[in-house]
Amino acid sequence: MIVLAKKDYYEILGVSRDASTDDVKKAYKELVKKWHPDLHPDNKSEAEQKFKEIHEAYEVLSDPQKRTQYDRFGYVGQPQENVYGTQQGNPFNQQDLFGGFEDIFSVFFGQGRTAEENQTRNIRGEDIYVTVQIETKDVLYGTEKEVEYTRYETCQTCHGTGAKDGNAFKTCPKCHGTGVVRVQQRTFFGVMSTQTTCDMCGGSGKIITEKCPVCGGRGRVTAKKKIKVRIPAGVEDGGRLRISNGGHAGENAGPYGDLFVILRVKEIPGIKREGRDAYSEVTIDFAQATLGTEIEIDGLEGKETLSIPAGTQPNTILKLRGKGFPYPNGGARGDHIVKVNVLIPKRISKEQEELLRKYADLAHTGVNEKKHGFFR
Ligand SMILES: [Zn+2]
Ligand SMILES: [Zn+2]
Numbered sequence: 293m294i295v296l297a298k299k300d301y302y303e304i305l306g307v308s309r310d311a312s313t314d315d316v317k318k319a320y321k322e323l324v325k326k327w328h329p330d331l332h333p334d335n336k337s338e339a340e341q342k343f344k345e346i347h348e349a350y351e352v353l354s355d356p357q358k359r360t361q362y363d364r365f366g367y368v369g370q371p372q373e374n375v376y377g378t379q380q381g382n383p384f385n386q387q388d389l390f391g392g393f394e395d396i397f398s399v400f401f402g403q404g405r406t407a408e409e410n411q412t413r414n415i416r417g418e419d420i421y422v423t424v425q426i427e428t429k430d431v432l433y434g435t436e437k438e439v440e441y442t443r444y445e446t447c448q449t450c451h452g453t454g455a456k457d458g459n460a461f462k463t464c465p466k467c468h469g470t471g472v473v474r475v476q477q478r479t480f481f482g483v484m485s486t487q488t489t490c491d492m493c494g495g496s497g498k499i500i501t502e503k504c505p506v507c508g509g510r511g512r513v514t515a516k517k518k519i520k521v522r523i524p525a526g527v528e529d530g531g532r533l534r535i536s537n538g539g540h541a542g543e544n545a546g547p548y549g550d551l552f553v554i555l556r557v558k559e560i561p562g563i564k565r566e567g568r569d570a571y572s573e574v575t576i577d578f579a580q581a582t583l584g585t586e587i588e589i590d591g592l593e594g595k596e597t598l599s600i601p602a603g604t605q606p607n608t609i610l611k612l613r614g615k616g617f618p619y620p621n622g623g624a625r626g627d628h629i630v631k632v633n634v635l636i637p638k639r640i641s642k643e644q645e646e647l648l649r650k651y652a653d654l655a656h657t658g659v660n661e662k663k664h665g666f667f668r
Contacts, residue, residue, distance in 0.1 A: 301349035309363075313354055315601040416510075417540035417549035419446060425556045426523060426594055428563075431617060432625075436523040439553060444512040444540040450504035452545025454511040454553060464493035464656035471497040513542045521553055526620035528565070529557040562590060568626025569616045575633040576590065576600060591628055592616055598630060606634040 302309055305319045323346045332339035352358045422441050455461050463469040467490035477484045480659040489495040503509030521533065530552075538551025564571045574589050584602030588595045596612055609631055617624025640648065 294398060295507040299349075300476075301353050304345050304349040305351070305353060311353075313356070316350065320346065327413075335511045343499050347523075356580070357408060372495070390472070415542045415546045416547060417542040417546065419549040419554045420539045421554060423554045423556055424521070425559050426527075428560050430523060431527055431557055432525060435523050437520050437523060439520060439551075440518045441551070442514055442516055442517065443538075443551075446545055447504060447507035447511055447513050448543040449506040450511065452511040452541070454503040454504055454507060454509040454544070455500040456504050460500060461498040464490060464499050464514070466490055466492040466496060469497040471495040487500060494544075511544055519551075523555065524620050526618040527555050527557070529555065529559075531555045553624050560590060560592065563592065563628075565617060568619060569615075570626070571631075572628070573631045574598065574615050575635050576604075577635050579635060581605070581634045589630060593618070596628070600632065604634070606630055608631070608632045615660060637639040 302311070302353055305311075305323065307315050307319050311319075324343065325340045327339050327346060329343055330337040330338050334656055352362050363439070397554060418443060420443055422439055424437050424439060426435060426437065434505075442508045450456065450458045453459075464471075467473050470497070471493065472487045473490045475488055477486065490497070493499055497504075500509055507513045517538075519535070519538070521535065525531065527533075533553040533555070535538065535551040535553065538547040539549025541548050559565075562572050570592055572589065576585070576587065580587070580600060583600065584604070585600050587598050587600060589598050590596075591612065592615060596615060598610060598612065600610070609629060610632065612628040615626050615628035618625045
């Protein structure tokens with residue numbers, strides 16, 4: 293399992309937050325040229341990952357609607373209210389991505405995938421997105437959540453082939469088992485011969501003679517999954533966890549997609565989070581501020597005692613050290629930062645008024661005299 297910080301699409305494309313759609317397009321074109329997997333034969337998988345990210349960032353930032361949503365919430369897509377909702381039709385499913393890949397290939401290299409690539413291509417299953425709600429205290433120490441969802445799994449009866457007993461095939465009569473067919477096209481330059489994937493067998497070179505009765509020839513079956521997900525300390529609202537191979541099985545025994553667990557952290561009213569620190573406000577009266585006191589405030593783990601030193605001024609910032617949030621990779625917790633508001637009472641009792649007048653008289657004959665005189 294890998295913890296993903298909220299992806300910064302702007303950073304991925306190397307553009308500023310107020311970049312125009314044209315700037316985004318320009319940056320994207322440069323980057324896909326640079327990171328095309330074919331140009332990085334030595335670390336192809338890294339290049340592919342990078343390529344995917346660039347494409348994902350572009351999909352969002354080039355679409356004004358998606359971009360607005362991303363700017364506001366830090367992600368795109370509709371995490372469902374229901375905690376174990378499986379997100380279908382998310383904007384980054386594998387199908388879309390492949391579509392995008394083809395486009396890029398044809399734009400920059402003047403051709404699509406070769407027939408050979410098509411033949412060996414077993415399509416990876418789609419990713420699944422599940423939303424999980426956690427409490428603030430779960431962020432402090434981490435937790436474990438049970439996640440239930442439905443996915444496609446490779447049919448065990450036919451081992452994903454879709455054929456009865458896994459062997460009810462015959463050689464494709466159209467391509468004679470090669471998976472590719474030649475097509476002749478008359479063009480401006482003369483007759484051109486190109487190879488394409490055989491449409492009869494889909495490039496596999498084989499035709500199913502009898503379908504697997506369990507999966508109906510699709511090679512995969514729906515299954516309910518129940519897994520325990522370890523949520524590390526320090527995660528943020530909108531953060532995602534990726535569980536490799538937790539998504540749908542691919543067709544034709546293709547590899548599994550991933551499961552993404554989107555975390556929604558329930559806030560404690562009145563407490564905001566900013567990185568590792570927690571922020572809140574508290575209001576005391578002027579007597580407490582003048583004399584100093586100890587008060588109880590809401591902290592991340594229940595009540596906390598906050599010491600107000602004598603002579604505290606309005607808008608003073610006090611810190612409860614180490615009472616903030618942890619980082620996902622460990623290290624010390626941040627602070628809980630409290631802004632102190634000082635209230636001047638609008639109404640006081642007769643007795644309070646008498647005492648206050650006495651205080652005022654004393655104040656005027658004491659150190660404050662000069663200041664008092666200055667304003668006269
Ligand atoms: Zn089957
Ligand atoms: Zn064929």
